Amino acid sequence: MAFVSCLAPFVMGFADINSMALRNDAVKDDDDRLQALVNAHTREDDHHWGMYLDDLETLGCNRPARPTETIRSHLPGRSNPRSRPSADIPHS
Numbered sequence: 001m002a003f004v005s006c007l008a009p010f011v012m013g014f015a016d017i018n019s020m021a022l023r024n025d026a027v028k029d030d031d032d033r034l035q036a037l038v039n040a041h042t043r044e045d046d047h048h049w050g051m052y053l054d055d056l057e058t059l060g061c062n063r064p065a066r067p068t069e070t071i072r073s074h075l076p077g078r079s080n081p082r083s084r085p086s087a088d089i090p091h092s
Contacts, residue, residue, distance in 0.1 A: 004061055005073070011052045018042035 022042050029036040056062055065073075 004056065004059070007052075012049050015046045015049060018045055 019042065023039050024035055025039065027035045027039070
């Protein structure tokens, strides 16, 4: 389950991607049916980050950690081969 926390930047930022990149509220539903569908789905997905946090809690992934431990666990390199095996960043 170590990969779950690696998804956090994507999951937590997905609402921003929806609202700033995909959604276009200037387009009226009658003008562009495809954009209207995209707008509707982006609004539905805006709040999925809350489910992700609930799932982390349910899975028992909500343990206290030191900030340096958390940062190191997400850095690519030898001490964290699951994140990016090709990277070689020393962690002293």
